[in-house]
Amino acid sequence: MLVGFADEWFTFLPAGLFESLRADLGLTYAQAGLVLAGLSLGGIVGLVFEAAADYVSRRWLATLGALAYGGAMIAFGLGDGFWPLFAAAFVWGAASDAFIHGCEVALVDLAGDALPKALARSNAWSAVGDLLAPLVIAAAALAGLDWRWLFVGGGGLMLAYGGWLASYRFPPPSPPEAHASPFAGLLAVVADTRVLLLAAIMGLYALLDEPLVAFLIAFLEAQGHDPAWAVTPPLGLLIGGLAGFGVAEHLAERVTPRRLLAPTASFMALTLPAMLFGPPLVVIAAGFGFGVTGAIFYTALQGVILTLRPGQAGSTGAVVSAVGLAGAAFPGLVGAVSDAHGLAAGLLLYAAVPALVLGLTAALRIRGA
Helix, strand or coil: CCHHHHHHHHHHHHHHCHHHHHHHHCCCHHHHHHHHHHHHHCHHHHHHHHHHCCCCCHHHHHHHHHHHHHHHHHHHHHCCCHHHHHHHHHHHHHHHHHHHHHHHHHHHHHHHHHHHHHHHHHHHHHHHHHHHHHHHHHHHHHHCCCHHHHHHHHHHHHHHHHHHHCCCCCCCCCCHHHCCCHHHHHHHHHCCHHHHHHHHHHHHHHCCCHHHHHHHHHHHHHCCCCHHHHCCHHHHHHHHHHHHHHHHHHHCCCCCHHHHHHHHHHHHHHHHHHHHHCCHHHHHHHHHHHHHHHHHHHHHHHHHHHHHCCCCHHHHHHHHHHHHHHHCCHHHHHHHHHHHHCHHHHHHHHHCHHHHHHHHHHHHHHHCC
16 A cells, blocks of 8 residues: 555655756756656566566565665666666666556455555555655755755665565465466457557556646746745645545445546546646646546546456556557657747646547547446
């Protein structure tokens, strides 16, 4: 349950400190955006770890992932330019997949029919981590603490967490005779058009994560707001997410995940533009609404993906992640547009994403997935 808490807390740091590290190291917006994208690009290697969760020890997959995660955070904090930060972010992203999916696939086996409720609770802890991160950044800014110490200290905590995971017992994978070879199993998943459609939806939704918050914070700072205040409006998004996961846990006993996708996608398409371009109070209110419905949407989508092909949660997740890699360079694109035309123009690209999610969700309903 605490895996998401740790991951969301620490992966918010590059986004929340986007402007500070960019200015300190003399990076362009495009370079800083690519550093953020490095976390996603690490998923190229992470795909192997994700699919492996169906076949290898989940405990050691998660433990070794956590240890590599901590080492990458420390390297990020000690980096002195674009390439060291990008390389550390890439390793960080790959290790994150091993860490998260070793635990997530184990949760699928442990929770059984109660998986939607378990996912909502796990995601709620993730939202707490998301909420804690900007508070830590704001406190560090007020205390005059250099941004590097947050990464080095966080890396040390992840190393300790990896040692803690090693002491736990995880449910084993299915015996070899229970499934096809890894390659044959992966081919069957790739051939399932429902998986590909769900992957496209998840890939688009994944764009609305830390890099979006990073550009929003940079946009607010460019408008003259104090850095300590600029992280406040996104708190509405994070608090809304925490509330939304609580609602999702409540709905899990009453509504199937598939029925929640379309209405929540519709509301996201309405609230995101207001969060990006409204006045401060509207940004906070719309961010809260977007956070609530986004949390419900994400939990429902997770539940559909993880249960679509029983016994192949890891392989299905790997295919979903592979398709999602198409959006890994999106923050770099937003950064390039921002360099050329201003941050408002870059944020317009984000504003269009929920409408695309809504259209694909409608197609998913037609296919009956």
